[in-house]
Amino acid sequence: MKVVVQTDKLDPYQAITHHETTELESGKHGGVVSFVGTMRDFNDGEDVTAMNLDYYPGMTEKHIEQVCQEAMEGWDVMDVLVVHRAGDVYPSDPIVLVAVWSAHRAAAFDACRYVINYLKERAPFWKCEVTTEGKKHWVEHNSEDPGAAKSRLKSA
């Protein structure tokens, strides 16, 4: 299991290949499900030219690791890799990678979905968007109770 938050550019498929080569025994896992999220150039109808992703070094990784651990305990999977961008990102930049290796594809799909749902909804990141008009604004999130949100996520 590996969790990385980086301000460097993310090359998701290079990251998968590297992790698989260095961390997994060949010929055993059978399948890998991955999700790669890229930045879109629009949000709520407004054109977005850039985004700054703030995070809490140490806390963000720790919480993502806990969720990856839950995924590894909840499904029969061999390994989980998460790489997440922080800092300044631009449209079409890859922002997040979740890859799950398993001998069972259903488990890999379920675990990958569990981790990415957490990342997109509850992970400690804060988005600040810059629109084409040069307006900079912090994205608001309605949910204020991380505990409640987490139980909703689990029952989904």
Add this chain to the structure above:
Amino acid sequence: MKVVVQTDKLDPYQAITHHETTELESGKHGGVVSFVGTMRDFNDGEDVTAMNLDYYPGMTEKHIEQVCQEAMEGWDVMDVLVVHRAGDVYPSDPIVLVAVWSAHRAAAFDACRYVINYLKERAPFWKCEVTTEGKKHWVEHNSEDPGAAKSRLKSA
């Protein structure tokens, strides 16, 4: 939508990157879910050293394309790429790639799973395994009614 069956080696992540660069408008899709299946070095307790994947050129692609079309009609996804190996494959070789691009990650997960379930269970391929003792045997499949199997797949 693109479906390829090839006897050449498969580099799944190069294929995703190439397809995304040449076929998708940047900054629009938001996310891509992929499944990469690799050959395992065991099956039913026996060690497998090689496998020959037979297929029916023309029919195999046509049927995979139909299922990709169903996926594109059934979920809100932008594009589907399938690349499948045929011919001689060896343990840890990537055998199959399914990649689904969408603005909505739930749709991408569902559509990807739908296509890989079809591929692994019903696509017109025939596996011939070679064990470490040099035994060569065609893998048997119990289901004899493709129609019935397909409706089971759909309701799953």
Add this chain to the structure above:
Amino acid sequence: MEIDVKFFASLRERMGRTSDKVTLDQPAATVAVVWAKVSSEPMPSNILVAVNKEYTDLNQALKGGDEVAFFPPVTGG
């Protein structure tokens, strides 16, 4: 009329060939007639049939140039 015939996987090995060509005199001959031309044995019950790359059965009527394929149950990829 001429019909292209193809065999796959274990059936190809059993038939000793990848493909065949059969000539049928009867108009509206069926797939069953083609099988009788390529084999002296009854078709095994698990063998699947495709005509022009679509699944069908032994009763399907054929026209000249049709491609008939016989193969064992598919195993998936």
Add this chain to the structure above:
Amino acid sequence: MEIDVKFFASLRERMGRTSDKVTLDQPAATVAVVWAKVSSEPMPSNILVAVNKEYTDLNQALKGGDEVAFFPPVTGG
């Protein structure tokens, strides 16, 4: 005792700083006391609190060297 304080995202801009250090005299001082040291305003109701990188609330008692963070609701990645 000394407490490290961190601010994130829009709250960091509002506070005009990324971090702070506060010295507390009281044994078992709570997060609420830290907030009162870094701001003259009441803490906005939507602000979240973490101590040593775990979510908690204003009532949590602190010990020397603890790291207290205040931030707006997370948006996910």
